[in-house]
Amino acid sequence: MGIVILLLMLAGVGLMLARVLPTAFALVLLGVAIAVAAGAPLTGENSILDTVLQEGAPALAATMLAVLIGSWLGKLMEETGIAGTLVRKIVEFGGDRPTVVALGVLTVSALVGTVTGSAPAAMMAGIIGIPAMIAVGVPKTTAAGTILMGIAAGMPFELPVWQFFSTALELPVDTVKGFMLKLFPFAAFFAVLFVLVESRRKGVEHAWSLASAAERDGGGSPRERRRARARRMGDAPWYALLAPLVPLVLALGFDVAIIPSMLAGVLWALLTTTRPGHLNKRLLRTLYGGFEIAAPPIALFVAIGVLLAAVKLPGAVEALNPLVEAVAPGNPVVFVLVFTLLVPLCLYRGPLNVYGLGAGIAGVLIAAGIYPAVAVLGLTASYNQVFGVSDPTSTQTVWAAQYSGVGPQQVMLRTLPYVWCVALGGLVVTAATQL
Amino acid sequence: MNTRVHRATALSGGAHQAPDPRARHSRSTPPPSSAHRAPVPAGxxxxxxxxxxREELRAACARLAALDDTEFGVRLLANTPGHDTRDQALLGEWAxxxxxxxxxxxxDAPAGDRPAAPRTRVVETTGGTDRLLLARYRSRPVPTVELFTDTLALGEHLVDLLGWRPLYPAGSLRAAALAHERAHCLLHEDAGARRTLRDRLGHTALRIGPLRVPGHVAGxxxxxxxxxxxxxxxxxxTxxxxTAALMGAVQALRED
Structure with a gap:
């Protein structure tokens, strides 16, 4: 039966890779199929309807809420000009030194990455940051990579990610926080190294573009509307720029829980930029905008919850246990070697993608008792660093590459060596401390 | 796309005979009359x-030619992200x-063919109209100026079509592309020049009491x-x- 489940997983990967089904739908289908293969009854205890679908779908509710509030804060930072001002100031201070500007944009991306992830984070930092870097001579692929590496450097402090790992792997938030603090130096070091090495390797690039002197869009275009709004708003005040730090300081420094910390960030961004008469309107508008941004990850978290519930069914655990036990390396050195070599399997929605089948595999590893949950956290968080930057099918990579005018594959090839090293660092820490 | 290393050379004006730069060009010379129009070459x-x-394109370009040169500078700055909040008058001042x-x-630049970067290669390539590029400079692995010959040729044909030859003599676009990249090199190499430019633009990034941090103006x-x-x-x-007329021509060709 274990073989059948593995074949089902393989079919699920095929469906996702071939884009026959969106990842979220494929994961739900896979969850139901695994439950059927594991012999789960239709209703009752450990059943398809009551356990896998009813209990699985909202299992990651706390994560969904954290993602929603993160998106809300992101939308607020965009609408109030906080994100734009941060990038603009970096360019003004950085001058025409491409490496300094790129390092500044990297820092802003990391800050934004602590608030929200995926394409919205890339857009917040990249809409101004990417053309600004290109304008001072940073080559396009380096510019796209800088945004993504920056977001990944902030990811260990992204509170919704803490919530996700905490709920999905059934670990206390403090344990997740502890590992993320160890992972952060690797993510930050290799992000800075990326900028320094690639700036040196690729030098500067200037283009005489025909579009540079083109007439500005008409007043009705979205771009011109955004400009008009930005002109009305002006720069955000300096104290408003601290908004992305508020949740971090509260959660890290004062041990405040994740959701209240993020709500405090929302309030800070709002109160420092908005006149009292406009508070309600802006709060509601950005909240609804946040729902729109958060919809894709929330759909994914519903599906992951279903898949996790399915692989944790007693029948599935019993079937998969001997298989996984036979192939999972126990020796710490072999653990690092094997899982480092398997890094590419989290690309292209592969089987080790944490926001896909990888979550199911993590569930199997824990349910079968192969590794302690903390070791699985180390494994998945390390892979998350790779997926978040280099996967050419992930929305942030596609957006950053296309906005820079290069292909996602070019960005993958340029960034992969660096994030592979980050994953190696995370796996070494995991093996050294948890195995 | 064809690519050809044309020659290893200084970033000079090439075939075009560069006149004395001290003869400053007018900011808004009126558009030449239709008497200067020349037949567009076959092919x-x-x-x-x-x-x-074609008439539509001529009319659109005539409207462009009627604008002051500063307006094109304002457009370039306005198209550079980061200036969304800036007043048009300020952009005009900077331009x-x-x-x-x-x-x-x-x-001030020394006369002659002295290259900004001695090892600079000039490479001729095509595919510029697809990518909306006229020229590109890359500093690594060796300083290289890429000239997109299809865009340059289209520019020369457009000048004939519009009767703009008195404004842009034959071969001047290629020479301008090389000189443009040379200017970038000069700015990169000369921190003093960059500082002077920053001071003259007078933008303030931060002011705390008497302390003023000058800001860089992107674009x-x-x-x-x-x-x-x-x-x-x-x-x-300018x-x-x-460049703006070429953009219109490329759009017209795409629409047709």
Whole structure:
């Protein structure tokens, strides 16, 4: 039966890779199929309807809420000009030194990455940051990579990610926080190294573009509307720029829980930029905008919850246990070697993608008792660093590459060596401390 | 796309005979009359345009030519992200200042073919109209200027079609492209020049009491390079006017 489940997983990967089904739908289908293969009854205890679908779908509710509030804060930072001002100031201070500007944009991306992830984070930092870097001579692929590496450097402090790992792997938030603090130096070091090495390797690039002197869009275009709004708003005040730090300081420094910390960030961004008469309107508008941004990850978290519930069914655990036990390396050195070599399997929605089948595999590893949950956290968080930057099918990579005018594959090839090293660092820490 | 390493050379004006940069070009020379129009050569993509579309293009370019050169600088700055919150008058001030700086840079630059970077290669390639590029400079692995010959040829044909030859002499676009990239090199190499430009633009990034941190104006370097190229090649109008006209021509060709 274990073989059948593995074949089902393989079919699920095929469906996702071939884009026959969106990842979220494929994961739900896979969850139901695994439950059927594991012999789960239709209703009752450990059943398809009551356990896998009813209990699985909202299992990651706390994560969904954290993602929603993160998106809300992101939308607020965009609408109030906080994100734009941060990038603009970096360019003004950085001058025409491409490496300094790129390092500044990297820092802003990391800050934004602590608030929200995926394409919205890339857009917040990249809409101004990417053309600004290109304008001072940073080559396009380096510019796209800088945004993504920056977001990944902030990811260990992204509170919704803490919530996700905490709920999905059934670990206390403090344990997740502890590992993320160890992972952060690797993510930050290799992000800075990326900028320094690639700036040196690729030098500067200037283009005489025909579009540079083109007439500005008409007043009705979205771009011109955004400009008009930005002109009305002006720069955000300096104290408003601290908004992305508020949740971090509260959660890290004062041990405040994740959701209240993020709500405090929302309030800070709002109160420092908005006149009292406009508070309600802006709060509601950005909240609804946040729902729109958060919809894709929330759909994914519903599906992951279903898949996790399915692989944790007693029948599935019993079937998969001997298989996984036979192939999972126990020796710490072999653990690092094997899982480092398997890094590419989290690309292209592969089987080790944490926001896909990888979550199911993590569930199997824990349910079968192969590794302690903390070791699985180390494994998945390390892979998350790779997926978040280099996967050419992930929305942030596609957006950053296309906005820079290069292909996602070019960005993958340029960034992969660096994030592979980050994953190696995370796996070494995991093996050294948890195995 | 064909690529050919044309020659290893200085970033000079090439075949075009560069006049004295000290003869400053006018900011808004009136558009020449139709008497200067020349037949578009056979094989030019512009010949594929219908007569009505060609007239439309001429009319649109005439409207462009009626604008002041500073307006093109304002457009370039406005198209550079980061200036969303800026007032148009301020952008105009910066555009004028940067253009003047570029012209002075050309006046101060030593005469002759001295390259900004001695090992600079010039590579001729195609595919510029698809990517909306006229020229590109890359500093690594070796300093290289890529000239997109299809865009350059289209530019020359367009000048004939519009009767703009008195503004842009034959071969001047290629020369301007090389001079433009040379200006970028000069700015990169000379921190003093960059500092002077920043001071003249007078933008403040931060002010705390008496402490003032001057701010960089994104896009100003590009305006300096265009003004430098215009001055070095003795163009009577900014290269940005022809750039905007070329954009219109490429759009017309795409629509047809």
């Amino acid at each position: 030019s993509p512009l010949r594929t345009l219908s007569p009505a579309r 004028r200042e940067a253009a003047e700086f570029g012209t002075e840079l050309a006046t 100003a370097g590009e305006l300096v390079a265009h003004a430098y190229a215009g001055a070095v090649c003795g163009l009577r109008r 290269p940005l006017l022809l």
